[in-house]
Amino acid sequence: MTAPSPRSPAPGRWITEWDPEDEAFWKETGERVARRNLLFSVLSEHIGFSIWTLWSVLVLFMGPEYGLTPADKFLLTSMVTLVGAVVRVPYTFAVAIFGGRNWTIVSAGLLLVPTVAAFAVMEPGTRFSTFLWVGLLAGIGGGNFASSMTNINAFFPLREKGWALGLNAGGGNIGVPVIQLIALAVIGAGGGPRVLLGVYIPLILLAATLAALRMDNLASVKNDTGAARDAARDAHTWIMAFLYIGTFGSFIGYAFAFGQVLQVQFGRTPLQAAYLTFIGPLLGSLIRPVGGRLADRFGGARITLVNYLGMAAATAALIGAGLAKSLPLFVAVFVVLFALSGLGNGSTYKMIPGIFQEKARAKGLTGEEAAAWGRRLSGASMGLIGAVGALGGVGINLAFRQSFLSSGTGTGAFVGFLAFYAVCTAVTWAVYLRRTPAPAEATATTPAQQRLNYAEV
Template identity: 45%
Template structure:
């Protein structure tokens, strides 16, 4: 803890909890005090949660805009690879090019979660929410500009799609910020709601974009233009209604210290399986319906449904974890994801679109539950580390709380790289196996089973140091 940190802590100790000062800074925050929480803290925390959700929702929507826009940009090719017909606005993307765009947007969003995690301690949660929302003007304006220029090089198209990653970075800072506002007993539900509100932006974008691109006579450009003012509105709402917490405003060293714990990296790997699957499948599902079953109509009309189910399920995964423990819910989720993946393979091999569609709906639903339960495990793990390695002082307890918040952001960043890998694995599978995605699905099944085993060994097995977190 720095000298300035100690001075801030000493000064805030004499301040009444929950008082909002200059710059909307709250100098003292004591959510574990039941009296304060019920009288004042809960209302303040909920207000910040609501507007955090708004900003994160817009960010997620913009992050996944390309998942539905590319469906309209695919060309039609014959068996020899000759172009038969162009897509919207004169574009003629191949499936492999489309999957590359989706992977790049997802990958940049995952990478940006790392600096976004450090932004909350540096700038304050409310302040960074404003800044990160304003940054969303770049990808929305870029998309609106480029989709009307089919002669644009693929490299420039990739670069513009990459800026959509600004929307993916928002998640890490939002979750890191909100974890400070809530007491341990309510973190699972609060983090689940915050994440679900963001995640549901994927479904909203995938449902809204096919509708708005028919408005105004400018085609695909409307996909960007409709979200540009929404990004500005999210920034204004955060500026007016959100708060900064002094205890979250610290040097980033606790986040760095969280990286020393092996559990931070193990949870990052497990989060690749839950959230990485959710965001990767969300990005790729409309494309799979289009290129595997040649049903762009279903992709545009119903491609959003999986992301919606996964988003709505997330807070319930957190709630179940609050009640039964995150580890047991997470193990069950990975096993059920493997079963749903096997069912999807049967749908592809049997050319059975209804079975494939239902299997993916189950996958989305279970990833949502798993997202909530894995996130709930993080503060529980750091509480256990605090009890084992801390000295019981207020300074030590605050340090582990900050480590936990930092780990939330880092884990979300690493986990999101699943969204980068999944489209590329589909692309590899199609190129190496004559257009089949079955090998890709089989790889995912194997990974899910490995993750279930690791969760059981480290967090559920009798005698495990972190048993029952």
């Protein structure tokens, strides 16, 4: 096999041969190319996350003069999250249709639409329905995650996927606290929401330009509707989607809701809320690659199980802090919950390629044939898992909306989240860690091919 050049040929920048599982190829050429694509993928996804979560910040600017109730704001952020979840499915398959580099250019450029639209309508007197429609446009930023993860999954060998996917996703997730920090600076300086939006327009143009100049398309990532169909038929796709609701759904849902909870339940001003909201998403983003690295070493299923136990404990502590009306304890525990959600994001996403690689091994496939089968199914499943997982953010915001409408506090919502984390813990153990007896008909020479062992994925 001829190793591709670190700078793939123009025009179109298509790499025709790619085998990251070949260690000689990886050391000679592949690693440099993969890391370069990872860097600029992170940049585009980072800005996509910022635009997706834009309205979690904008609602902090929207005081009484805007005429919106807390329920209106929770509904607005819920719908933005919903769109971000839905568009992840087509964005996943866009990589195979257009190429990873090409789609990164397009998806980055599309972020101008919600940003410019928000710039145009962001003023008192605008109807809620207008804010809602413009907010829905921001949902396209959530799709960048799915296409970016699918693309980077194809660049890296299985032994490094946990780290690479964790870094890619963590770098994207960090767009949430970054836009919150920029908002804090804008509010602190007495600026309005249009100043914040004006910061991001040149950054979007920069991300699209750098993707065009420095990223590559992999010819081996071909459009395969059969892969999508096979992934949708596999039970593990939906089990992992359910588990991802608990990790990423929590991260994005809390990122949208945290500032509003501080304002409504604890009476914080927009500036006071902005001083606190960025801390949790920042830690959750930074720790995501750590979750992937721990999963590489100890197995994603084990890390995910322990992580869910921690999330359940933190949620129970949040209920106590809310009942005690202790803002310092509430914020401290919420930050811990954010960090755990980020850690779980890394470990669950590492499990996906590992599960399908294990299934390939159980089918008797070996070498590149097994790796190709695993990449095909895991790449296709990532879009579905990412989309369903993001729906957890919708549920969190709707749960908070209902809880505040019913009782004026978020306690009822947290009780529901605690029950959900308990179910996720049980599912992780029952499906991926519970030991089952070997089949009676297995022989001494065949049990490894007959039994699936997901503890190490």
